[in-house]
Amino acid sequence: MKHGPLALTLGDPAGIGPEIIVKAWSQLKDSGPPFVVVGDYQSLASASVAGAGIVQRVTAPDQAARVFASAIPVLDMPLKAPVVAGQPTPAAAPSVVQWIETAVGLALSGAVSGLVTAPIAKAPLYEAGFKFPGHTEFLGELTEAEKYDGARGPVMMLAAPGLRTTLVTVHEPIHRVPSLLTVEKIVNAGLITAQALRRDFGIAQPRVAVAGLNPHAGEGGGIGREEHDIIEPAVRALRDLGVAATGPHPADSLFPAEMRERYDAAVCMYHDQALIPVKMLDIWSGVNVTLGLPIVRTSPDHGTAFDIAGRGLARADSLVAAIRMAEEIVGRRNA
Known part of the structure; x- marks a missing residue:
């Protein structure tokens, strides 16, 4: 490799993060890309059927590549108190936050080439003041x-x-979405999407489809004014800025295979409008990518799955896809 390993944060230690990290390593240890886990050593050791034998503490990311084929390298930042799989607790929140902050710092400094994050649970973090x-x-x-x-x-x-x-609004209650939409926000999302398609996904002339908000994209104003007042002007502005943008498209007809051939990314107005079609299409290969950052960041497209944590049932497919996609994006940026 011509660059450092990826940093992989442990996520919520009571969730499936430790388990899927062990499973992802078992799939990637021979071929890579190598990663270094930022988190609690004991959580990983407990998640492995081989115990601590396949987990190795390192003191710096550059040691990861040397040990990756035989053990999971970990920058050990221990939990302050034990955590039980499937039982989330706000007591772990300071460590979860610290792992993320540390990994971001490593990425910003260039000590790692990019960041992959295992799932976190928001409720325990909120309870702890996040x-x-x-x-x-x-x-x-x-x-x-x-x-x-x-x-x-x-x-x-x-x-x-x-x-x-991609999303214009993210973690917002659905009743707030209409009041949060602005021409500026939609244009910003469209510009960042087009830039990422070129730089990170290697698409020289990206095509962006913009979804409507209301049924039938407002039906000419008969089922809502947001398309006429906000989304259409945003699409025109994106075209004026050189983006091959179309829309607003009715969301219920934007995602069949024939329509997907006409664009490279769809800009959606709210969370479920964007996530449901991706997860319906291929939940096991879906990846969350954060655009508009000075670092590369990906994650699985699923949550902590506390109901199956610690039972050996979790699949690592999405995490493996996230690790591989992060490596691909790093390679394109370096090129």
């Missing part, structure tokens, strides 16, 4: 994303084979 809606917004704050390439905050992308979607 002030951000989720990973995406926290990463935007840590990386000062608003200063990067003229972006105004990070943009969430969900990517699966055959479909990429």
